Amino acid sequence: MGSGSDDASTFKPVPLQEVIVRPEWQQHFIEMAYLVATMATCPRKHVGAVLVNADKRIVGTGFNGSAAGMEHCDVVGCDMVEINGRMSCVRTIHAESNVLDFAGQRARGCTLYVTVTPCFECTKRIVNTGIVDVIYDEYYASQNTERVAEYFRDAGVGLIKHEVEETAIGHEVEASIP
Numbered sequence: 001m002g003s004g005s006d007d008a009s010t011f012k013p014v015p016l017q018e019v020i021v022r023p024e025w026q027q028h029f030i031e032m033a034y035l036v037a038t039m040a041t042c043p044r045k046h047v048g049a050v051l052v053n054a055d056k057r058i059v060g061t062g063f064n065g066s067a068a069g070m071e072h073c074d075v076v077g078c079d080m081v082e083i084n085g086r087m088s089c090v091r092t093i094h095a096e097s098n099v100l101d102f103a104g105q106r107a108r109g110c111t112l113y114v115t116v117t118p119c120f121e122c123t124k125r126i127v128n129t130g131i132v133d134v135i136y137d138e139y140y141a142s143q144n145t146e147r148v149a150e151y152f153r154d155a156g157v158g159l160i161k162h163e164v165e166e167t168a169i170g171h172e173v174e175a176s177i178p
């Protein structure tokens with residue numbers, strides 16, 4: 001241990017107000033979804049989802065990974081299957097489905113924040129649980145993605161692109177709606 005006050009190993013916290021502007025709620029929950037996505041176990045895509053109720057309280061979080069107790073892609077490799085001409089990893093449960101499995105009926109009336117556009121299978125489950133809005137950040141093409149927007153519209157569920165602000169944790173968004 002060094003003894004000088006300018007020792008590089010000495011932890012010097014920067015006052016929070018100097019680096020962070022308090023984000024809007026939508027920004028906050030999208031950034032949280034990106035944090036959750038870091039726990040994903042399929043290397044093909046890391047996705048995170050945060051389920052939030054009408055009081056802005058988090059009901060649950062989910063990332064894409066294997067079913068409980070099963071081996072993960074980052075250990076045994078992806079389980080690739082060609083579906084409709086597109087190669088997909090079928091080992092994982094998607095982030096959105098994971099959080100819905102956890103939340104059950106508490107998902108009704110909630111808003112779902114997710115780092116990417118849901119796939120068509122998750123879309124049907126989201127509609128089925130009574131979620132009112134889906135806020136996503138990055139457009140991501142998967143099976144039948146082109147039908148997702150229409151399906152949500154028919155169901156009366158909002159599908160909303162998050163508009164990026166200055167981020168508190170420095171995430172950069174790469175993709176946009178095609």
Ligand SMILES: [Zn+2]
Pocket residue numbers: 041042043044073077078079089090091092
């Ligand atoms: Zn995988």
Ligand SMILES: [Zn+2]
Pocket residue numbers: 094095096097118119120121122123
């Ligand atoms: Zn999905």
